[in-house]
Amino acid sequence: MAFEITEDLIEQIENLIEARNDVAILELLDEVHHADIAEIFDEITTEEATYLVKLLDSETTSEALMELDEDLREDILDNLSPQEIADELNELDTDDAVDFLSELSDEIQKQVIDAIEDEEHARDIVEMLLYEEDSAGGLMAKELVRVRETWTVAGCVRKMRAQAQNVTRVHSVYVVDKKDHLIGRLSLKDLLTAEAKSKISDIYIPNVDSVNVHDSGEDVARLMQKYDLEAVPVTNDSGVLLGRITIDDILDFIRDEADEDYRMAAGLSQSAEADDTTWELTRARLPWLVLGLVGSLGAVNIMKSFEGALQVHPELFFFTPLVAAVAGNVGVQSSAIIVQGLANDNVTGSLWLRLLKEISIGLINGIALGILVITFGLIFGFGWMLSLTVATAMLSVIIVAALVGTFVPILLNWKGIDPAIATGPFITTSNDIFGILIYFSLAKLMLGF
Incomplete structure (x- = not known):
């Protein structure tokens, strides 16, 4: 029970x-x-x-x-x-x-x-x-079972028993040479079925996946996921066996990274927790809110520069939230996919081909949404030209937002900055500004004011 x-x-x-x-x-x-x-x-x-x-x-x-x-x-x-x-x-x-x-x-x-x-x-x-805390060295445990290639099976079993007393769970048995260089792993089945006088050098498996002590936690996670490993040995630059990383440790690391990325995408500092004090949570949120405010004030300033357009075509104002919302949503969608791909090491190939792909997706989505906007405009009496102007602006905004949402995370990753920062207020605010600017610029061009 x-x-x-x-x-x-x-x-x-x-x-x-x-x-x-x-x-x-x-x-x-x-x-x-x-x-x-x-x-x-x-x-x-x-x-x-x-x-x-x-x-x-x-x-x-x-x-x-x-x-x-x-x-x-x-x-x-x-x-x-x-x-x-x-x-x-x-x-x-x-x-x-x-x-x-x-x-x-x-x-x-x-x-x-x-x-x-x-x-x-x-x-x-x-x-x-x-x-470093998030390196392989920071994640590893020193406790493991290691055997030398020169030992006999009988002697190996005795020494493994002594080592195993200090190891919580034995995932693998690693084979080293006389200088402690990792050279392979030992199958317990082979050990149990071998003759007592056999040498470990005759039965060990030379193929073993390992990580360097300075590798990042992300690299370790990718290796363990790719080869479905329960544990992975850690070596230094000379190949000397230092420790091991087990699946429970890497899962904790992945969970912490996911929590951190989620907070950053939501516009919070990396250390914010639900049970923090009011002041701590305020400090975590305020900088991002200030960024959003600055972006919104920028959008207000852009709209102010088109004040004459709003006097001639006041109905343009009604569609402003729609254009800004579409820009922000498309940018977040694109950046979220890229950030996830970067985390899983799935973003490969030419950047230009990826951007071309985003343009194609933007065209399809923009045309579909544009048709709906034109239909809505005609039904509610906004007129054909105004409806077409809004639809064209929205199509352009979708393409630009998709490109920004794709390019910015890749650029941040290339510069060594966590790309998760791009999926939050940063992308939303920048695309709001681009959206408003494109919307009124096209309206001026098409409506002739």
Whole structure:
């Protein structure tokens, strides 16, 4: 039966904490999964969660802390001593331990590292802190099972048992030479069926996919997706095996990247979260709103320059929101497709052919929507020439918006800037301005004012 967290259970835990009834708490939460412990931490106060962290076994609480939102975890860590934090890190793989430490000040980091009992574990953590957070080095864990090509099968099994004690889950067994260069992988089936005196060099598989420690997280994700890998080894520039990245780590990375891109596309700063303070959310939104305001004021200024046209043909004003909306929507559609393609590494081939394709799509969509606009204009008495002018302007706007929405993300990506920024207010605002300018320029040309 699944463990269920109810209001009565939370109230019971809070009462036990208040009474400092440690025996009852330990009995109640005995063998409860760390994910459920994390959910309990979410439902109680930071002080109460800290009390449980200090009381429960570090093997459970360390994994539970990894499940928490970063802000809540940071609040709990602030209430723990360096030695207590070190006790939690002793139970974690190096990649998770680095995530913990990165949320602490430099001074506390040093104190925690000094308090870690396992010196090798501490050295591995310090090494990983030197890598970029979203690089293969920042994502990898040092814990893995490696065997040498010179070992016999019998000796290999004994040494694998010793290594496996420090590895949470064994996805692959990697084969290295005497200088720790990655040369292949070992099939457990081949290992189990081989003669005890056989050498690993006779049974290992030399074909193994790997990533460089400085590769980006996006490159790692693409490789693992392409070859359906559960884990991928990480090497340095010399081919020395340093660690491994597992599927759960790369999924967390992909989720974080998707969340970041979604916020940027919506016109928020990358760090904005739903439970942030009012001031933090205001700072995340205001810069983009200012950008939108500047763009809108630009559009107002363009309309002001055509003030005479509006006096002669005031009905032009009625179609202004339509043209601006179409420009913004088409631009966002085009840029969203390109951003998604860039993220999946699917944007290949000639840029000019892609732009030509967008022109073709814009022509088809523009003609279809133009026919609808002309029909609407004639039905509601706006006249043939005005309806044709609006339809022509909208066709032109669609083509230009599609080109801008396609070209800008590719340009940003080429310049090393996250192209997700193009799908938000940036594209919408720029296309609004282009749309208004094109609309009134064509109206002036076709209506002759």
